[in-house]
Amino acid sequence: MNLQIMNVTKEFKDKKAVDKVNLTLAPGVWGLLGANGAGKTTLMRMITDIMSPSSGVIKYNGKDIKKLGKLYREILGFLPQEFGCSSDFSVVDYLEYVAAYKGIEKKVARKKIAELLDILTLSDVKKKKIVKLSGGMRRRVGIAQAMLNNPEILILDEPTAGLDPGERIRFRNFISEFSQDRIVLISTHIVSDIEYISTQNAIMKGGKIVDVGTTEELVKQIEGKVWSALIPAKEVAVFERKLRIINQKNEPNGMVSIRYLSSNSEVDNSVNEEPRLEDLYLWLFPEAAYEREVK
């Protein structure tokens, strides 16, 4: 099974949101990483056939998805970024409604819904109206509706937005299990959410895929550029101005341990650290460090 994105471009009036993207997705969990505005949502909307490319084609097992139509939609699950579902339905009524709409047999749907409510820890609120749920719960209802038809291809646009730390961990475990023999594509700008579950990552910037690979492969380019060092707390501000600090932690005796990115060691006692995907992301998107801080 594969999904080929071939030379896909999407132009809006004065904006090239997706620019000649070539990417072949094989079964596994794919992280689609990029800052806000990179083009992730636009690319996903084309992959799900909600939007047509300005040029280029997308093929599922060698066949143009435009020609597959309904057959393609049957094997597809999608959580849109803006999934809010402000309906007056209860959780279970809503999922039954979506299942009916997707043409899933009632008995099969009931069983599947119970299973998903359980995995996504929504059983306790299944009778509650969706409008009354918290953001994280609503997001999980969105994930459930995307998975009702046991999709071979599951596209999740920012699925972890609004989830609390516990919900994030459960989400990761559940996606890892689900992804056997399926293509799962997850967009995020929160690297840690996919770092440990993605089999491959595609990094998007300015409408282009700038890098593709496993986490191990990708972080190779910043090997030797991630450092940790101990500095006096009163000098943090000075170092902050000249170093790209990823992390800092207070230590005893008025010292602070920092993790920073630099081609060369910039502090005497620096030690090289094992690079992580988040380090690479901040290396490629320096502005993201600021975004993360203000969150």
Ligand SMILES: Nc1ncnc2c1ncn2[C@@H]1O[C@H](COP(=O)(O)OP(=O)(O)O)[C@@H](O)[C@H]1O
């Ligand atoms: N319908 C649209 N009309 C015009 N510009 C759009 C439209 N949708 C997205 N864009 C622009 O395309 C770029 C990529 O947006 P988007 O795909 O939402 O990125 P991301 O999901 O990575 O944040 C942004 O500059 C955005 O403003």
Ligand SMILES: [Mg+2]
């Ligand atoms: Mg988006």
